[in-house]
Amino acid sequence: MAAETSVLTGLEPRAFWAHFEALTRIARPSRHEEPVIEHVRQWAAGHGFELRQDEGRNLVINVPATPGRESAPPITLQGHLDMVCERDPASPNDPAEGRIVLVRDGDWLTADGTTLGADDGVAIAAMMALVEDSSLPHGPLELLMTVAEEVGLEGANALDPSLVGGSILVNLDSEEDGKLTVGCAGSTDTWIHVDAPREPAVDGAVTLAVTVSGGKGGHSGMGIALGRSNAVKVLGRALREASRTAPFRLVSFDGGKSRNAIPRDAVAVCSVAPEDEQAFRAAVASSAETIRDAFAKTDPDVSIAVDRADARADPWTSDATARQLDAVALVPTGPLALSPDFDDLVETSTSLGEAITEGDQLTLHSLSRSSNDSAMPEVIATLDAIARLAGGTLEEKFNYGGWRPNLDSAALAAGKAVYERVFGEPPIVTAVHAGLESAVISGKVGYELDMLSFGPQIEFPHSPDERVSVPTVERFWKLLVGVVDELSTSGGGKA
Numbered sequence: 001m002a003a004e005t006s007v008l009t010g011l012e013p014r015a016f017w018a019h020f021e022a023l024t025r026i027a028r029p030s031r032h033e034e035p036v037i038e039h040v041r042q043w044a045a046g047h048g049f050e051l052r053q054d055e056g057r058n059l060v061i062n063v064p065a066t067p068g069r070e071s072a073p074p075i076t077l078q079g080h081l082d083m084v085c086e087r088d089p090a091s092p093n094d095p096a097e098g099r100i101v102l103v104r105d106g107d108w109l110t111a112d113g114t115t116l117g118a119d120d121g122v123a124i125a126a127m128m129a130l131v132e133d134s135s136l137p138h139g140p141l142e143l144l145m146t147v148a149e150e151v152g153l154e155g156a157n158a159l160d161p162s163l164v165g166g167s168i169l170v171n172l173d174s175e176e177d178g179k180l181t182v183g184c185a186g187s188t189d190t191w192i193h194v195d196a197p198r199e200p201a202v203d204g205a206v207t208l209a210v211t212v213s214g215g216k217g218g219h220s221g222m223g224i225a226l227g228r229s230n231a232v233k234v235l236g237r238a239l240r241e242a243s244r245t246a247p248f249r250l251v252s253f254d255g256g257k258s259r260n261a262i263p264r265d266a267v268a269v270c271s272v273a274p275e276d277e278q279a280f281r282a283a284v285a286s287s288a289e290t291i292r293d294a295f296a297k298t299d300p301d302v303s304i305a306v307d308r309a310d311a312r313a314d315p316w317t318s319d320a321t322a323r324q325l326d327a328v329a330l331v332p333t334g335p336l337a338l339s340p341d342f343d344d345l346v347e348t349s350t351s352l353g354e355a356i357t358e359g360d361q362l363t364l365h366s367l368s369r370s371s372n373d374s375a376m377p378e379v380i381a382t383l384d385a386i387a388r389l390a391g392g393t394l395e396e397k398f399n400y401g402g403w404r405p406n407l408d409s410a411a412l413a414a415g416k417a418v419y420e421r422v423f424g425e426p427p428i429v430t431a432v433h434a435g436l437e438s439a440v441i442s443g444k445v446g447y448e449l450d451m452l453s454f455g456p457q458i459e460f461p462h463s464p465d466e467r468v469s470v471p472t473v474e475r476f477w478k479l480l481v482g483v484v485d486e487l488s489t490s491g492g493g494k495a
């Protein structure tokens, strides 16, 4: 292993930082993890650990128990090998080529002009350092290292369940110090397709584009309860309100760029009879005023503009236009239920992420989430009912189930006990309204996994500003060492 550079000199735990630094010299962009897989393979061989790889290229390394802990339940420690390789265009460094230059900034470690890869290099380095240190007691460990986490949890989705044999999984991909995460949301995508007839515009019809922009957007799960505007819904609302005083027909209706984000932009092209143009413009302007007021506190820059445009197709019929605007109005977007376990946490939500016009068809794409799998069928049934009322169809794709918090979990009890013992105060126990690999993995293994997730403080992941708090790495390490010890004593999982 390369000698530590000066920025890491003296940092504890030394073995962790040495492994972390080695990882910064190895390219590991998502889907191109071969060099880091080879690095881990050689390391495992050097220590005589058995390593297996599945067809999805995920790795598991089986580490025997330390003396006296052989009968403890096996524990799976898990993190991902890949990292997001972003860089400032002017930077000479590039993580995709294994060129990360570490920079110390007070208590923070960052990278010069690029992502750092602390997400999730800290997990891989911690696993390697932990099992090398014979003074740290643990039961049988499975080090599960997934690939392609940063591209839709691809590796975990392709996991061969025979890689995992334990009943406790500790995920090391959380980014908030002081928190133990014990739940996350599963998700299902749906598409409402409404096919509708078009017919030529009236003579002399004016074509107008109504554009919504300026909203804050945000993550469609974590940000769903912030009261921000959804550009697709705002556009639908403005057009419905206008339709009461000024008739028009839709030519197209599009908005949103990603299922994962609250739409910030949307545009509808409308065909308006020349004598109705002024009334239409006035009606949209009046609606825009009310909408801006509705979001005055949460999203004050949302705006609606009307401009002349070109029509590239005949408009839909009046009836079709009404049905499509009805569908947009009915599709729910926002939180649907709050967590019974944690304050201010959403349990179930749905977000209308995209509207797409293709030929004669309008498609409304939603992403629905819940940590409570049994709540999801009602959400999907609602979207299905809307599709049918609009004369359309619903397409559905289940992604993965939720991780429902279990406050009686043995892993959580161990995490809390160790945290309080080591840090002298209780941890914050929480869950996230977004997807985590652990939920996918637990869905694959076919039996109930007891799961826990924690990590050091990592800020601005996936950007060249990514940084990890050095003191929290040492806290993360102490917690991890304590948890594997605690879970392997006297039968393990004692509460």
Ligand SMILES: [Zn+2]
Pocket (backbone or CB within 6 Å): 080, 119, 120, 149, 173
């Ligand atoms: Zn990660």
